[in-house]
Amino acid sequence: MNKTERAVAVTRALCAEYPDRRPLLTYSSPFELTIAVILSAQTTDAQVNRVTPELFARYPRPSDLAVAAPPDVEAIVHSTGFYRTKARNIIAAARAIVDRFGGGVPRAMEDLVTIPGMGRKSANVIRGVVYGEPSVVVDTHLTRVTNRLGFVSGKNPVAIEHALRAIVPSEMQTDFSMGVNLHGRACCTARNPACDRCVLRSLCPWPGAQPDGSSSE
């Protein structure tokens, strides 16, 4: 099996293993999703979902959030962590959407990345979820899991994204990313990975996954 065949098999196995995975969050507009993605850094979806109803009730449109008072926004997003940074970022993001992108969320990576609080990872989520484009979302989980699977080596996010775009068929890239992310949390953890009950075991060259099971990174 070459890498592409293995990636296809991995994607299928992970889709079966995590059938209830969802493209994250159910927000009605690109604006809301953009703000939710910015808030998602270093927190759980549950925390984000807890604060967004109030946030969007009070600031329904980008032009509303753009002129919000930072302390008010801080109070709402408090439980998501990094709350001062995030409050400042989402207000500035709303302003950028209004001032520079005509009130809409841009599609191009180089534009998305200029929005405050939007790094490459979040931008790829937007491109996948809002615009339905093949999306390789590189985060710490995907980096670790794809290294172990032998699809990539190293931690450079841009290099990983490009390598995976060449390996994973484009129509599978979004499922691949979501599945790998979930698997990195649930099974292929940084410490004490559960190779003994891993559905990818037969597809994985990493030592811990082998029958003789030598461990460590």
Next chain:
DNA sequence: ATCCCGAGGG
């Protein structure tokens, strides 16, 4: 007590 589903800045 320790780790962490990122991003920005020095």
Next chain:
DNA sequence: CCCTCTGGAT
């Protein structure tokens, strides 16, 4: 490249 920003999860 390394540090910081925070609260929640484990």
